[in-house]
Amino acid sequence: MSINLTEDQRMIANSLAGAGGDWDALTELGLLGLTVSEAAGGAGLGVADAIPALAEAARSAPMGSVIAGAVLPGLAATALDLPHAGAIAGGRLRAVVALPANCGDLHVDGTTLSGRIEVLPGADTAELLILCLSENCATIALDSPGLTRDSYALADGQPAADLVLDKVGFVPITAPKGSAGRLQDASALALCADALGAMITIREMTRDYIATRKQFGRAIGSFQALQHAMVDIYHGSEDYLSLVLRAAGGFDGLDRARLVSAAKRCCGTRMRAAAASAVQLHGGIGMTQEYALGALVRRVLVADMLNGSADDHAARLGRIIANTARREMQEETA
Amino acid sequence: MQIIDSDEDAAFRAEVRAFIQQALPQDIRDTFFGFRRHSWQQMIRWHRILADKGWVAVSWPREYGGCAWTPMQQYIFDEEAMLAGAPRLRPFGLKMIGPVLMRYGSDAQKARFLPRILSAEDYWCQGFSEPDAGSDLASLKTKATLDGDIWRIEGQKTWTTTAQHANWIFVLARSAPQAAKPQEGISLFLVDMSLPGVEVRPIITIDGDHHVNEVFLDGVEVGADMLVGEANKGWTYAKYLLGNERVGVANVGQAKAELKLLRRLALTRKRGNQALIDDPVFAAKLADLETDFLAHETTNLRMLSTLKPGGDASALAPFLKLRGSEIQQRITELASEAVGPRAAIWQRGEEGDPLDSYGLHGWLNARAFTIFGGSSEVMKNIIAKTTLGL
Numbered sequence: 001m002s003i004n005l006t007e008d009q010r011m012i013a014n015s016l017a018g019a020g021g022d023w024d025a026l027t028e029l030g031l032l033g034l035t036v037s038e039a040a041g042g043a044g045l046g047v048a049d050a051i052p053a054l055a056e057a058a059r060s061a062p063m064g065s066v067i068a069g070a071v072l073p074g075l076a077a078t079a080l081d082l083p084h085a086g087a088i089a090g091g092r093l094r095a096v097v098a099l100p101a102n103c104g105d106l107h108v109d110g111t112t113l114s115g116r117i118e119v120l121p122g123a124d125t126a127e128l129l130i131l132c133l134s135e136n137c138a139t140i141a142l143d144s145p146g147l148t149r150d151s152y153a154l155a156d157g158q159p160a161a162d163l164v165l166d167k168v169g170f171v172p173i174t175a176p177k178g179s180a181g182r183l184q185d186a187s188a189l190a191l192c193a194d195a196l197g198a199m200i201t202i203r204e205m206t207r208d209y210i211a212t213r214k215q216f217g218r219a220i221g222s223f224q225a226l227q228h229a230m231v232d233i234y235h236g237s238e239d240y241l242s243l244v245l246r247a248a249g250g251f252d253g254l255d256r257a258r259l260v261s262a263a264k265r266c267c268g269t270r271m272r273a274a275a276a277s278a279v280q281l282h283g284g285i286g287m288t289q290e291y292a293l294g295a296l297v298r299r300v301l302v303a304d305m306l307n308g309s310a311d312d313h314a315a316r317l318g319r320i321i322a323n324t325a326r327r328e329m330q331e332e333t334a
Numbered sequence: 335m336q337i338i339d340s341d342e343d344a345a346f347r348a349e350v351r352a353f354i355q356q357a358l359p360q361d362i363r364d365t366f367f368g369f370r371r372h373s374w375q376q377m378i379r380w381h382r383i384l385a386d387k388g389w390v391a392v393s394w395p396r397e398y399g400g401c402a403w404t405p406m407q408q409y410i411f412d413e414e415a416m417l418a419g420a421p422r423l424r425p426f427g428l429k430m431i432g433p434v435l436m437r438y439g440s441d442a443q444k445a446r447f448l449p450r451i452l453s454a455e456d457y458w459c460q461g462f463s464e465p466d467a468g469s470d471l472a473s474l475k476t477k478a479t480l481d482g483d484i485w486r487i488e489g490q491k492t493w494t495t496t497a498q499h500a501n502w503i504f505v506l507a508r509s510a511p512q513a514a515k516p517q518e519g520i521s522l523f524l525v526d527m528s529l530p531g532v533e534v535r536p537i538i539t540i541d542g543d544h545h546v547n548e549v550f551l552d553g554v555e556v557g558a559d560m561l562v563g564e565a566n567k568g569w570t571y572a573k574y575l576l577g578n579e580r581v582g583v584a585n586v587g588q589a590k591a592e593l594k595l596l597r598r599l600a601l602t603r604k605r606g607n608q609a610l611i612d613d614p615v616f617a618a619k620l621a622d623l624e625t626d627f628l629a630h631e632t633t634n635l636r637m638l639s640t641l642k643p644g645g646d647a648s649a650l651a652p653f654l655k656l657r658g659s660e661i662q663q664r665i666t667e668l669a670s671e672a673v674g675p676r677a678a679i680w681q682r683g684e685e686g687d688p689l690d691s692y693g694l695h696g697w698l699n700a701r702a703f704t705i706f707g708g709s710s711e712v713m714k715n716i717i718a719k720t721t722l723g724l
């Protein structure tokens with residue numbers, strides 16, 4: 001099985017993959033405005049449509065591309081009703097979105113903000129920071145006095161940065177109710193889609209490798225231990241695909257938090273294990289920097305680490321399940 | 335992928351729910367929600383209630399008295415029934431031999447047997463496995479010899495589930511010992527269990543219960559009209575039957591109902607001074623289980639949505655069987671953990687607290703799920719070969 005895409009989704013996926021991390025290409029193809037409303041000059045795509053396209057694009061995306069992050073600023077600008085949406089969609093303004101997972105000890109002092117924002121993909125070159133905490137949101141110009149950045153690359157090659165804020169001015173924004181949570185979930189799910197695309201390529205490469213690599217005079221894929229490990233990779237990623245598609249499809253419903261957390265949890269548990277197993281099945285070649293597998297594995301790992309770890313999502317799921325149980329109990333006694 | 339019923343499916347669900355609401359006897363519900371297992375009699379009672387309504391053979395075509403429901407409707411019905419606390423109907427007649435007879439049986443066999451499966455006048459069991467033929471079923475040794483127009487069957491079957499309740503057994507036997515391949519010399523027979531030479535002996539399983547049996551066939555004589563399809567083509571029929579069996583083991587509806595019961599249990603038990611469901615260690619395990627269930631349910635639905643009514647599910651079945659059995663085992667694991675030390679009590683709480691031993695018997699019983707109907711290892715062999723081409 002594979003990701004079933006509509007015509008439009010496939011076109012978007014191909015463009016995204018082709019553009020990779022290149023800003024001008026992303027702009028030219030209109031991908032930065034994918035989720036920006038049509039009124040503001042975007043394509044007006046919902047999360048449900050964007051996610052499968054992101055996953056498909058990630059299957060062949062080069063090292064260091066910014067697929068997961070590409071749609072987030074547009075989504076944030078639209079959700080928070082920012083005047084910047086049009087500029088973001090048109091590629092005239094580079095924005096990044098910081099979520100609670102990025103923000104350690106931020107504190108407000110009257111009209112300024114101080115503290116650190118960490119591991120923010122795209123923050124190395126961005127011009128606008130959209131800060132989206134649970135209740136309070138703000139925009140901050142990244143060339144503001146008192147703001148310094150420390151840039152680096154992530155394990156999968158994406159550029160990112162830490163921001164250090166020392167009494168930096170900000171523009172407060174009243175976020176529509178629920179929009180911050182929605183953005184966090186959109187970000188987590190976009191990361192899941194990135195890992196999904198990488199995982200599907202990993203499983204295809206691994207299957208082909210063990211079908212052709214010979215030892216002891218036969219294809220190593222004829223050994224049962226490897227066949228069973230390969231089935232686990234395949235079945236696990238197929239289930240993960242189900243979770244990501246389901247979370248995308250249910251994104252606008254009441255069940256969003258549960259569906260997204262399940263997908264993100266699975267990304268960090270089953271998919272991390274599947275990636276490890278894929279390296280094992282390749283033997284020594286799987287350990288080399290030059291071989292394409294490593295870059296894909298690193299995409300899965302980075303997706304797992306950002307915006308809520310597998311354990312964060314297990315904890316959230318646990319709370320949701322407990323609430324469900326209490327509701328069910330009430331319904332029964334009512 | 336959106337899991338929202340279409341308008342027709344939503345109307346169907348409402349109709350099904352309303353019927354189950356008024357038709358499912360209270361004592362049967364209470365058994366499930368009271369953490370007890372349904373008895374044989376309760377299962378048969380529910381079977382007859384459904385038969386009266388015409389809802390017992392959900393996948394059969396109308397001409398044979400079935401509902402001809404789409405795979406999605408069958409799924410909805412199963413989910414609603416399980417969530418209401420209904421017993422699961424046994425598959426041997428409805429899902430195994432019934433469909434085989436419809437596809438490969440003679441007109442006389444269809445006319446004689448299908449209505450009696452619907453009404454539960456006949457109850458079937460599955461005579462495939464033998465002491466020396468389990469995963470390698472094609473190596474079976476039970477012999478069938480044609481003498482005039484009488485087949486004489488000689489051999490031993492084992493692990494035969496509910497043979498103690500059944501009056502008919504379908505039997506795979508070797509009819510052409512000289513065939514080039516073992517699969518080519520096998521035939522499928524319908525055997526009346528009251529015939530001379532049929533003997534059933536109980537096997538008690540590790541959960542202390544009597545589910546399975548040995549069935550001895552000592553020169554049992556059946557007419558040529560009890561051969562299904564052609565002689566020596568039995569393997570084809572058996573493969574069709576096993577594909578249907580494995581899809582059934584996905585058991586999504588049942589797992590959903592049991593997870594709901596488990597949540598309720600974890601809400602009412604304590605760890606320290608908080609509800610068990612709020613304990614972070616337990617909650618994390620439950621979160622992983624629910625995540626895997628959600629994935630399994632969705633994979634199942636994705637596969638169902640590609641299936642036409644009566645379509646062949648054999649390529650998908652191994653995936654569903656693998657994960658479905660594993661999930662049900664893990665439910666029993668968390669259930670015994672939720673009960674705590676009293677789960678260690680061996681005596682079943684028929685009279686006293688039904689939670690005594692809840693989980694543990696289930697845990698032991700559930701070990702079988704990854705063994706029967708094709709073990710997990712065999713499922714992986716099949717997927718490696720057919721889906722992955724290894």
Ligand SMILES: Cc1cc2nc3c(=O)[nH]c(=O)nc-3n(C[C@H](O)[C@H](O)[C@H](O)COP(=O)(O)OP(=O)(O)OC[C@H]3O[C@@H](n4cnc5c(N)ncnc54)[C@H](O)[C@@H]3O)c2cc1C
Pocket residue numbers: 459460461462463465467468469470492493494495496545546702705706707708709710711712715
């Ligand atoms: C509770 C229960 C109910 C049952 N009900 C019925 C019934 O109603 N009718 C019926 O006909 N049968 C029934 N069975 C039998 C069931 O189908 C067999 O147990 C099953 O096919 C496995 O066969 P076996 O027990 O001989 O184990 P074996 O085939 O001997 O297997 C032993 C172990 O070896 C593994 N193994 C075997 N072959 C391979 C291989 N090629 N590669 C890797 N691993 C392998 C198996 O996975 C298993 O772990 C039932 C079994 C149980 C436990």
